[in-house]
Amino acid sequence: MNNNEKSLTELNAELKYLTPENVQFDLTQGGFVVAKLQGEDSFKRVYLNRIFPHDLEEEFISVTDADSNEYGIIRSLDLFDERTAGVIRHELERKYFSAKITKIVSLEERFGNSVWVVETPQGTRMMTLKDTFKSIIRIGDDRAIVIDEDANRYEIESLSALDRHSFRRIELYL
Amino acid sequence: MKNTQKPPYEPMMKIPSEISEIFERKGILPSAIRLFYKSDMGESLEFCDTWVVLTGSELAVLEVLGGIFPRKTHNAFDMRKTKTDIVERSFRVYSLEEYEGFHAEELLSGGRVVAVNKDTGLDTLVFNFSNSAKDGACLICRAVEDDGVTQDELSGEKRDRPHGDGPRPKGPDGTGDGFFKKVKSGETKRILTKLVPFFLKYKRETAIVFVMVVLSSALGLLSPYMSGSFFIDKVLRDKNSGFYAQIGVAIAIIAGTKLLSTVFTMIHSIVTAKISARVTYDLKKTIFEAIQKHSLGFFSSRQTGGLMTQINQDSRSLYWFFVDGLPYFVTNIIQFVAIVIILFAINWRVTLVTMIPVPIFVAIRRSLYRLRRKIHARNYSKSRSFNSFVSDILSGNRVVKAFSHEELEQKKFDKRNYAYADSVHDGTVKANWFIYPVKQLLELGTFAAWALGGYMVAKSTIDGTYLFTYGTLVTYVSMLSMAYAPLDFFNNFSNQLSECMNAAHRLFEIMDSVPEVRDRDNPTVPDTFEGEVEFRNVSFEYVKNRRVIDNVSFKVKKGETIGIVGHTGAGKSTIVNLIMRLYDVTEGEILIDGHNVKDLSMSFIRDKIAIVSQETYMFRGSIADNIRYAVPTATDEEVIAAAKASGAHDFIIKYPDGYNTQIGFGNKGLSGGELQRVSIARAILKNPQILILDEATAAMDTATEQRIQKAITEITRGKTTIIIAHRLSTLRDADRLIVIEDGKMTESGTHVELLQAKGDYYKLYKMQLDALKLIGVEE
Ligand SMILES: Nc1ncnc2c1ncn2[C@@H]1O[C@H](COP(=O)(O)OP(=O)(O)OP(=O)(O)O)[C@@H](O)[C@H]1O
Ligand SMILES: [Mg+2]
Numbered sequence: 001m002n003n004n005e006k007s008l009t010e011l012n013a014e015l016k017y018l019t020p021e022n023v024q025f026d027l028t029q030g031g032f033v034v035a036k037l038q039g040e041d042s043f044k045r046v047y048l049n050r051i052f053p054h055d056l057e058e059e060f061i062s063v064t065d066a067d068s069n070e071y072g073i074i075r076s077l078d079l080f081d082e083r084t085a086g087v088i089r090h091e092l093e094r095k096y097f098s099a100k101i102t103k104i105v106s107l108e109e110r111f112g113n114s115v116w117v118v119e120t121p122q123g124t125r126m127m128t129l130k131d132t133f134k135s136i137i138r139i140g141d142d143r144a145i146v147i148d149e150d151a152n153r154y155e156i157e158s159l160s161a162l163d164r165h166s167f168r169r170i171e172l173y174l
Numbered sequence: 175m176k177n178t179q180k181p182p183y184e185p186m187m188k189i190p191s192e193i194s195e196i197f198e199r200k201g202i203l204p205s206a207i208r209l210f211y212k213s214d215m216g217e218s219l220e221f222c223d224t225w226v227v228l229t230g231s232e233l234a235v236l237e238v239l240g241g242i243f244p245r246k247t248h249n250a251f252d253m254r255k256t257k258t259d260i261v262e263r264s265f266r267v268y269s270l271e272e273y274e275g276f277h278a279e280e281l282l283s284g285g286r287v288v289a290v291n292k293d294t295g296l297d298t299l300v301f302n303f304s305n306s307a308k309d310g311a312c313l314i315c316r317a318v319e320d321d322g323v324t325q326d327e328l329s330g331e332k333r334d335r336p337h338g339d340g341p342r343p344k345g346p347d348g349t350g351d352g353f354f355k356k357v358k359s360g361e362t363k364r365i366l367t368k369l370v371p372f373f374l375k376y377k378r379e380t381a382i383v384f385v386m387v388v389l390s391s392a393l394g395l396l397s398p399y400m401s402g403s404f405f406i407d408k409v410l411r412d413k414n415s416g417f418y419a420q421i422g423v424a425i426a427i428i429a430g431t432k433l434l435s436t437v438f439t440m441i442h443s444i445v446t447a448k449i450s451a452r453v454t455y456d457l458k459k460t461i462f463e464a465i466q467k468h469s470l471g472f473f474s475s476r477q478t479g480g481l482m483t484q485i486n487q488d489s490r491s492l493y494w495f496f497v498d499g500l501p502y503f504v505t506n507i508i509q510f511v512a513i514v515i516i517l518f519a520i521n522w523r524v525t526l527v528t529m530i531p532v533p534i535f536v537a538i539r540r541s542l543y544r545l546r547r548k549i550h551a552r553n554y555s556k557s558r559s560f561n562s563f564v565s566d567i568l569s570g571n572r573v574v575k576a577f578s579h580e581e582l583e584q585k586k587f588d589k590r591n592y593a594y595a596d597s598v599h600d601g602t603v604k605a606n607w608f609i610y611p612v613k614q615l616l617e618l619g620t621f622a623a624w625a626l627g628g629y630m631v632a633k634s635t636i637d638g639t640y641l642f643t644y645g646t647l648v649t650y651v652s653m654l655s656m657a658y659a660p661l662d663f664f665n666n667f668s669n670q671l672s673e674c675m676n677a678a679h680r681l682f683e684i685m686d687s688v689p690e691v692r693d694r695d696n697p698t699v700p701d702t703f704e705g706e707v708e709f710r711n712v713s714f715e716y717v718k719n720r721r722v723i724d725n726v727s728f729k730v731k732k733g734e735t736i737g738i739v740g741h742t743g744a745g746k747s748t749i750v751n752l753i754m755r756l757y758d759v760t761e762g763e764i765l766i767d768g769h770n771v772k773d774l775s776m777s778f779i780r781d782k783i784a785i786v787s788q789e790t791y792m793f794r795g796s797i798a799d800n801i802r803y804a805v806p807t808a809t810d811e812e813v814i815a816a817a818k819a820s821g822a823h824d825f826i827i828k829y830p831d832g833y834n835t836q837i838g839f840g841n842k843g844l845s846g847g848e849l850q851r852v853s854i855a856r857a858i859l860k861n862p863q864i865l866i867l868d869e870a871t872a873a874m875d876t877a878t879e880q881r882i883q884k885a886i887t888e889i890t891r892g893k894t895t896i897i898i899a900h901r902l903s904t905l906r907d908a909d910r911l912i913v914i915e916d917g918k919m920t921e922s923g924t925h926v927e928l929l930q931a932k933g934d935y936y937k938l939y940k941m942q943l944d945a946l947k948l949i950g951v952e953e
Contacts, residue, residue: 030291030298038654045297067916097219098283109548123221133555150306151717153283
């Protein structure tokens with residue numbers, strides 16, 4: 001076991017972390033995140049990816065160029081000042097945007113496929129699920145992701161917080 | 175971009191007048207609009223209509239509030255929409271003088287169109303879209319540069335979908351997306367109608383069972399009469415009847431009918447047992463055939479274990495319907511009606527009372543039906559997941575053992591096992607909650623009969639009116655419970671029927687859905703085959719939003735040997751999958767001998783091309799069987815010749831069982847390199863016009879590889895060969911090389927040309943050379 005831990009820290013050393021010391025982030029007029037790495041003299045557009053999108057929203061952020069070559073990893077947004085963290089957070093939220101389902105207005109099922117009308121803070125939406133059971137992915141006990149036939153994602157942040165009618169509609173598929 | 179005046183076209187869909195009025199107010203006249211498109215997301219990521227129009231000189235984006243929305247009713251099949259007034263929310267114009275490079279950036283659940291400002295060189299957001307509106311967004315970007323994009327393409331409801339999202343159920347109108355439009359009421363009926371041809375297939379079997387059931391239940395109907403009215407009233411009491419006190423004869427008659435009924439039941443059981451195996455066999459075959467015709471995308475998006483469940487469980491459910499369900503259903507209805515008539519004939523007053531629970535029972539049963547169906551769907555899903563898990567672990571047992579994770583897998587197994595048991599248990603518990611109270615409801619009727627009937631018998635004995643005799647009462651009560659029996663059956667029947675309907679639906683879904691890759695009508699079958707392959711701007715994605723091949727173009731001439739190199743995951747195997755047409759391209763076209771592969775018959779293509787794929791798979795059977803798989807009619811000599819050329823012969827003859835050595839079952843018994851040699855033999859045996867080797871010699875030592883390659887070169891002289899390899903030495907004999915990086919073709923040319931270009935290939939070459947130097951091997 002001891003051996004194992006040692007090799008893990010060694011692996012750790014190979015990751016390149018981005019910190020306020022070695023990188024500067026900024027927002028362009030067009031609303032895109034750019035970064036200037038240590039030793040470079042200009043800002044370049046960067047792309048942000050959550051490494052554990054289900055578990056950690058503000059930790060382990062991989063920063064890449066357009067071709068997915070990684071510049072480095074942000075261990076945690078907390079390391080950066082408020083403004084920078086805000087810029088990154090905003091872009092991440094845009095990239096990982098999925099409407100949060102607050103209410104299931106109706107859910108009609110026919111032979112495994114289903115048509116839903118849901119309410120989200122972004123508006124009412126109608127969607128079709130190809131295989132209802134498979135299209136609802138549970139994360140932990142209380143969260144769920146719903147993926148419709150066009151591969152749009154919707155999130156239910158807390159199943160237990162849904163109102164009684166909504167929960168009854170989805171209950172059978174959990 | 176260009177200000178070319180396009181001829182007026184017939185638009186498939188018009189911009190709604192409210193929208194075009196707003197554009198007109200902004201100075202964009204309807205006549206100036208070249209193309210339009212509606213996205214479904216606003217600038218700040220809310221769902222709203224975003225109209226995008228492209229004119230000769232600019233791209234304008236109009237976000238509006240209001241429009242047409244799904245109604246907020248509790249019925250999602252209510253396709254009526256709510257319409258509200260349209261209000262402008264924001265309006266932006268991007269002049270094509272100022273902006274260029276419009277492209278769609280894919281995000282998780284949709285994406286955004288981005289343009290580059292020519293002055294500042296900065297990216298700018300143009301508009302957002304969800305995945306549902308993605309195709310149009312990509313098209314409108316392309317349209318900025320490309321005059322060829324038409325409004326038809328843009329408004330075309332939904333284009334042919336790429337692969338990966340499974341077969342689409344056909345709507346009642348036979349087209350792809352209509353599935354949900356009319357299903358509300360007619361669906362069960364539709365499925366039943368479609369089951370009719372199956373039913374006709376088994377009409378003889380069903381008829382036999384039917385006759386037996388009718389006979390034995392008709393006799394069953396007699397027995398209450400025998401033991402009630404007949405025995406008590408006629409034999410014991412009625413001095414005028416011919417049977418009075420003839421107890422021996424009476425018993426003989428009663429026993430006789432019972433015996434006869436038993437004989438019918440016995441015959442029925444025997445017949446059922448006989449046909450059940452046949453019908454199940456046949457159904458399994460039908461389901462299997464339906465599954466088989468689908469393309470690879472269908473299988474990779476499903477788990478094998480799940481399909482196994484489908485074949486086994488669904489055939490059982492369907493079988494039930496034909497043999498145990500339908501005949502009983504029909505007889506039970508007849509029986510019920512007959513008994514009710516008799517009951518009314520015996521005493522209509524009592525019957526009126528005892529029939530009260532029946533409509534209540536029927537009403538409850540109907541509402542139970544839907545709940546049951548959902549419970550079944552859930553059980554089914556859990557059992558599929560359970561089976562998939564088991565099949566996964568058993569086939570991956572080697573890995574499980576290598577990491578000594580038996581315990582972990584045991585835990586996971588327990589979890590699934592529990593989930594399945596739990597869902598079954600839950601379903602049964604729910605069902606029992608209803609079944610017993612409902613049954614009790616019927617008992618009430620019996621009590622009422624005893625009470626009312628008993629009262630009448632007592633009264634008639636006193637005043638001699640004979641409204642009801644004791645014997646008739648006994649007959650009545652046992653008849654009554656026989657009337658309830660069919661109801662009980664219907665109760666179970668609905669349960670089973672729902673399972674069968676689900677099974678039938680799954681079957682028809684697979685049978686009806688058009689395979690994603692399929693021959694067009696009257697596919698071309700050319701007389702000759704040269705073996706020229708051409709990619710023209712081919713793009714491909716397995717799953718939406720993940721482009722694996724990106725605008726690749728190249729040409730392989732007849733007889734040429736071409737090598738494909740590139741990093742792992744670059745898309746090399748995908749390219750050959752596309753040539754074989756295991757998948758259809760998302761964009762662009764692939765030509766073989768100048769014909770689009772989509773126009774050629776698939777069996778023709780696959781007949782002429784042989785592939786040795788990266789993953790070798792051996793079927794259960796002998797080595798010879800496995801080689802012969804390519805050409806089942808091949809002679810022994812041909813099999814041996816192919817094995818010799820592929821270098822398999824040498825090791826096969828070392829086995830005590832030679833070519834009869836049994837392999838398969840997860841390829842036990844052969845080494846990686848040996849398996850590859852058998853696969854090559856299989857491909858060579860086919861004597862293809864185009865031979866594709868995907869890392870076909872990667873597991874062999876270099877000496878063996880060289881020997882085999884030499885043999886292959888001999889055989890494939892004058893034939894087109896495509897070799898994929900990481901080890902550049904494997905590609906020594908290639909006439910030309912193609913370098914694939916991240917789905918794009920970055921370079922192509924001969925070995926020498928590519929080295930001189932000092933690009934990706936050069937880097938790869940240097941790296942392999944350096945690696946050799948590192949271990950002390952100099953050039
Ligand atoms: N059936 C599939 N469904 C979804 N994605 C797939 C599928 N098959 C392959 N991919 C993805 O497509 C990309 C290209 O795969 P491909 O097999 O063509 O790579 P390759 O160049 O042959 O790699 P290697 O050298 O490792 O064999 C990979 O990123 C892979 O993850
Ligand atoms: Mg490959």
